Amino acid sequence: MKSFLKIQAKLIALIVILASCQSKPQEEKLKPLVKHVILIGSDGFGAYAFLKAKVPNLRKLMEEGSYSLNARAVLPSSSAVNWASMIMGSGPELHGYTEWGSKTPELPSRIIGKGDIYPTIFSLIDAQSPEAKKGVSYTWGGIGYLFEKGMVDLDFNGPTDEETKDRALEFMVNEKPALTFIHFTHPDNEGHEIGHDTPEYYEAVEKIDDLVGEIVKTLEAHDLLNDTAIIFTSDHGGIGKGHGGKTLLEVEIPWIIYGKNLSAKGKLNSSVVTYDTAATIAHLLGLETPDFWRGQPVMEVFNEPEM
Template sequence: MLNFSMKRLFILCLFLVFAFQNEGISQVKNAKHVILIGFDGLGSYAIPKATMPNLKKLMESGSHTLEARTVLPSSSAVNWASMLMGAGPTAHGFTEWGSKTPEIPPYEITKYGLFPSIFSVIRDQKPTAKTAAIYTWDGIGYLIEKDAIDLVYNGEKEELNIAKAIEVIQEGETTFMFLHLSEPDGVGHNIGHDTPEYYKELEAVDIKIGKLVAAVAAAGLADETIIMLSSDHGGVEKGHGGKSLEEIYIPWVISGPGVKVNHEINDLIMTYDTGATIAWILGLDMPKSWGGKPVEDSFQSF
């Protein structure tokens, strides 16, 4: 028979196992917060030529590739959905630039009404964790499981969304935040990609990156926050959606505790690997319907 001390130890072990199964164990030491920043229409082709010191510093402080790939078509709704849902369009069903409802029946639907995303994965496995979705483009609202998210904010103007994101950072309570910003896509459509005006807009984009990174540092959260940055597509002339590398190559940047420093990722990264990587960081089980894989090459070995 077990003595009293052994019984107590046994009960404690069972409690810890139960707690870990329900809350998830972070795969990355000290990673308590994940921020995913998505810039609409930010093509990888432009970054080497652009004046973007804050982005390039973020790349140097972590791991990156400029050859991550979109799904097809290389346009907005289908790719934002894929990024957050850990799977491609034939699984989640959103297939077009402005999809508001799935054009293909999703492989599965959660109790929140859509194909499972990183938001419902967090809500179901870490019910006490706080999440936030802040976005500029109205189309994002059709792609997220709003009932699974603590804060949903559509400020319409980028300045309002950045201010709200900084407010969330300062509170220091949110486990995962997705921030969507609409530029440089507007300049790409109205004036053109790979134009002087597009590169000028990238300087403004870089200032926004600097503000967000500085907010994390000012809140004293730099040592426990992973910042990820990516895009939905690039572009050619005034459009996108095609099969050229200028359209399908997107940046994929990650920096923070446990991330390799000044590391260029050579593995293939698809945009739906983003959701899988976030789930992996937070120690969560991925839905079987997800096709994404965590980008483990970004992280140090422990």
């Protein structure tokens, strides 16, 4: 009996030792949800524009995808600070771009990456998927100061939104990039020159909607739409002929995400801030985000609603 108890004790001890020696299961590596992401940004496109403008192409993306018309810009609600936040996954307190026309950080960036600026979504792709193509096609030249030029395969500053769109589409069709960032300068121009909430402003909004429709149509024609996620958003809204203030008309922006292999949630309940865009793109492409980013993926887009 004593012999049996000793053997039993040894067996139990061996089981405990073997269990403790087993390595902890490694965290499952993120898997890409899509092959391609297109980030379309329309300068000065306030969320309030949806109340009066005719935007059938954007509304279709909203109906078949997920959206918020209560997403928020960071403060100040102006251009460079918000475009930087959108692709840098953090606010101005960390990346340091604090003014509408910032070309270099007024506040020293908390982190400096290999591209000599605060790391953007492009540097994440470059580090984790070095073979992946990526590009930026933009109309406002100020965008050119906000990303790592040495890490992209397309750096095109178009003279018009139409040409910016055409060059981006050529790049997408021919190169099949992981990420394409398209920046349109309208309706910001009309907002400053004529005024927000004017017929001219809404006409410019409707032209942006046409450009979005052309992008979707081209992707479909080249059999790319099934593997693509499209995010449409803006940097800020505006009142009168200006922006940068703390009113909802200036701060609230549209945030729309669409993909044929993504769940269609419709109106989102999540509180979306513009720096969540970079983190959401990273999640779509199966990339790990750095600890110093403050943005979070908008997980409501991906998770099924609780029963």
